[in-house]
Amino acid sequence: MIGRQAIHRLTTASRTEHAHPRRRPRVSVAWRPVIVASTGAGLLLLGLADDQARIDGPASLPLFWAGILLMVGPSTWRLVSPAPSRNERMSIVLILGLALYLVKVMVSPIAFSLPDEFTHWRTLDDILSSGHLFTDNPLLPISPVFPGLEAATAAAKVSSGLGIFPLAMILMGAARVVTMLSLFLLAATITGSARVAGIASVIYMANLSFLQFDAQFSYESLAIPIAFLAIWAVLCWSRHSGRSVLHGGLALAAIAATTVTHHLTSLVLVTFLVTWAVLSLVRDRGAKPRWPIVVAAAWAVAVNTVWFATVGGLAITYLNIIVRGGADELVAVLTGATAAKQLFVSAGPAVPPPEKVVAYASVLLLLLALPFMLLHAVRGRRPPAVVLVLGLAAMLYPVSLALRFTVAGSETSQRASEFLFVALGVLGADWLVGSRPSRWRPHRRQIVVPILLVVFAGGLVSGDPPQGRLPGPYHVGAEQRSIEPEGVATAAWALRELGPNNRLIADRTNAKLLGSIGAQYPVTSANQHLGTAYVMFAATIGRSELDIIRRGAIKYVVVDLRLASDVPVYRYYFEAAEPDAGQHTTPIPLASLQKFDGLPGVTRIYDSGDIIIYDVSRLVDVTP
């Protein structure tokens, strides 16, 4: 009580905005400075955590969690309170959202580090050098077909002359601001409560991809905020009886922008809008004009049909493989044909037991709350169509959890959380603190805040293992932990000395670097339907390996001798289709990697200690 009074005296310079209604509105900043201070302190601890992690220091994880708690705790406490104004809640949500974005930036503040970032860098580079779209990206063939992110970045680059990395960071920061704003305003508009909107935003931040995946320079990271913006704009357009040109124009433009930016987000947006339109026509008779929702849905269907039919057809195949793979494996697990995937198990550092407990508790809390939030959404009133759509989405949450017990469906489950948590956030927050009474909700702030913190922390744990959240020394097959100066320098050397677009074989990390920084063409089963990984695992070069090299027109083989030091942290050395992917118990033999030495027709043209490059262009010619 004394502490609260002290903070109030220290920070309050004026009364709240309704004290003198005849004067021009003034804004109280009472708690916001406290939030800024605690968030800043949290960022300092996270910077120290990153510093410790780079040397595998034992204090890195405790510092990480202390920093996160300092950032999220006070913000959540304040948002749960009924006292703050709408503007204050919005400010807190923005500060928290941006601060969590900086958490990701601080892991690698001077260069790209996440594998997908290099993938999109390649597409961006191709657009900048050619001036046109739909080039061939060997790292992710689908990327050039949805070029919204790269086109926007290219436009900013040619207009500003700034470097790609700083531009990417600014763009993703702007996207984060749009995410938080649109989510908050969407929830506030649907529920009529800024308090609900603030807590809905915190619950959304608990989705598995929020901290890292949706903050990286990747097409989905830009598509999601634009899709949220589209939904908010449609809602406002409808609420203005279709008379708001701004909201209508923004909605249609945002739908188009989403379509050309990311396939999955676009399909989710179409599904949402169509379901909303249908339910609105059926349920919302006599309410506000529904034609804006119908127009938006029809526009979304039309734009997506045109785009997918003309250039985006590859996406259907791409998504079909992913979704069917997960679904088929789930069926196999349920019928006992396949063992379920073990959670929190990888070749990297073990997830600490307390984190596992928090992760399970988080899921349990959401599952327990789900029926209550759904009942609350429909009880005692005729819920608007948009609430019903959110309810349908929320019901998919348990299904998405089941996919986590499959190898092929884990990524689908993670991606699904980016959308399902909108529904969980809005409905959950409305149940927790909404104005309509509910008998079964926790009432005390001392209970609600810890629940929200557990849900947030659990999502963070489930989304990224410790080696994914923090930087650190090199690990084999460990995504960003495998990106290091020697690989980067080798890729730069390749572009300088070999020229671009040479077809080569490399492990997953060096393939990303060579394919982006090096502008080379790594050949894989994903882009050429050739099992080039088998060439690397073979003890000797035989007929089948020669056949792959010939059919792939492989010119170079890039060998990273460090692969023989350990099993990959994330399932595979080269690609998911390699022998024993996900089941490596011993490292790839060094002899397999060194088999190119002394082979007739093979020359060794580059050696940096760990990375060797062989020219195999004459191997096929000289081998009988």
Next chain:
Amino acid sequence: MSLPDPRSRVAATLLILVTLGLLAVQLVTNQPALGGVGLVLLLVPGFVVSQALGPRPLGWPEGLLTTLGGSLVLAVLAGVIAALLPHGLDASSVAAVELVALSAASTIWLVRLMGHDVTWGRLRISVGPGSLLLVVVGLALGSAGFIVAVRGAQDQTHTSFVQLWSVPPTSGADELLGVRNLTGLAIDCEAVIIRPGQPEYDWHIGAFANGQSWLGQLPRRDRSSPGLWQISVHCAAPDGSTFDRRLSIDPPA
């Protein structure tokens, strides 16, 4: 309906005119006229559109969302449209697309402004000294954390390796041997070239500093002595660390 705030109106008009002017320069010169200011493309287009088409004064969250979100949407669509044009995406095509959109929106906005149809809410923020101190402390702490992270990342990018290479030359050219020092130290290197049917070739490459590269012309192959050459390079640093690299090449005769 309240009267427009003159200072805000003048500031916004100036910003828009400057942006239009710079875009026009960019269109003509095909150079990034905006420079670092080019980041205004992340704000100005959306701002103008929201002011031009908005139904009423927007609250700051709605205004910020339509400004920033609208600008992002326009950036995506402008980039895609520019790249789909026969001319292709470059500074002038992006400027052309942005100019069309911004000019149209600016015209509508100016018309509304003339008719006093646009209103500006003026936000007054009262900040006590304690609040200001807390904000400054928070920003300072956050910045310190960021600086710690940046310095840690820079330290981790310190290298400790040597690159050795020899790439088949274009026709008629001599093959070169390349060494690049990325050890963080000065190194002294020597090479030994074992050539089938020819005497061993010892080559003192010499000393060079961190970050420097060395390129040497390899001796020509004796036509009567085919076979691969084995090149071994040994580099030593003052602290006692050594780096050994080897190649196996087929140089031209």
